[in-house]
Amino acid sequence: MIALIGIDVDGTLVGSSGKVPDLIWELAAQARAKGIHIALCSGRPAFGLAAEYARHLDDDGWHIFQNGASVVNLATHHSRSTPLPEGSVRGLISHARETGQVLELYGDDDYVVESEAPWAREHAELLGLEFKPRPYETLSPPLVRAQWLVSPEDAKKMVAPPDLEMAESTSPLMPDVRFIGLTRHGVSKGSAMREIAAAYRVDMRDVMYIGDSGNDLSALRVVGHPIAMGNADPQVIKAAERTVGHVDDAGLADALKIAISSR
Known part of the structure; x- marks a missing residue:
């Protein structure tokens, strides 16, 4: 049963x-x-x-x-x-600021995104949340997940750091976006x-x-x-x-x- x-x-x-x-x-x-x-x-x-x-x-x-x-x-x-390793978070933030890609960081009851790109705004609406970009450092620990919002082409190039688990997902409400979620390994x-x-x-x-x-x-x-x-x-x-x-x-x-x- x-x-x-x-x-x-x-x-x-x-x-x-x-x-x-x-x-x-x-x-x-x-x-x-x-x-x-x-x-x-x-x-x-x-x-x-x-x-x-x-x-x-x-x-x-x-x-x-x-x-x-x-x-x-x-x-x-x-x-x-299960929190993310602090070193990995710092590396993700640096990469997001260097490339301009949309990165979201999540805690248990809040999230943060710095980008003002249309995808970032659209995703906040999908989640039912107010869109308020702010510095990553303003999110209180523990940080439990990171997520990239990328194109299907860029998703194929993504590689997870050795201490993180990577999983790709999609949404019918944002068909042109791939969500690359990162959690602690395991x-x-x-x-x-x-x-x-x-x-x-x-x-x-x-x-x-x-x-x-x-x-x-x-x-x-x-x-x-x-x-x-x-x-x-x-x-x-x-x-x-x-x-x-x-x-x-x-x-x-x-x-x-x-x-x-x-x-």
Whole structure:
């Protein structure tokens, strides 16, 4: 029986409309009524719209943000954060200032971006946050994740420093941008799903995960029921046990129905 479901946001829960279909919320409620835990598992931070989505899915449990760097229990407000190495952060800041590329730095409850580029503004709107560029040094520690906003061509050239984990993701709401998330080495959606499963005392064989992008691969590879969206990247479809419908056709509903029927 499926006892825990991990759900990605962009391209899985949220499609090109920027809205979550009512059917998804209804099925999530049915799954919870069956005793299934549901965890949001996003590269987004634990504030803004992502926090609202998490509360709607399950306001009494654990959720994953920042590609696994922030694991938060909404009921107790307990947070398990893994900070970035300070040396790596300094190097990223220097590179951003030298190249003019858009770099975002995140803490548990705040983020900072210096760039005033259109992509930076557009991403703040996507996150449901006020756009207020300011110096990187104004973000209070701990810093748990960094993120580059780059073109698809530049994304192919990105290489992670040896002490960082790198994961690429996309959003239907910003199709021309690739989000390159950086967390401490060993921290990923997969490691966070293991942590949540342990907290709930759920065997990983009884965990379902649904995703569409490269940053979902680590989670898909450790669960017993890996599900790809119909709009997923080829490597995600290859890693999945089965593929459901496109996000714009509420394909996530198909996966939730499978989990509910397992009970």
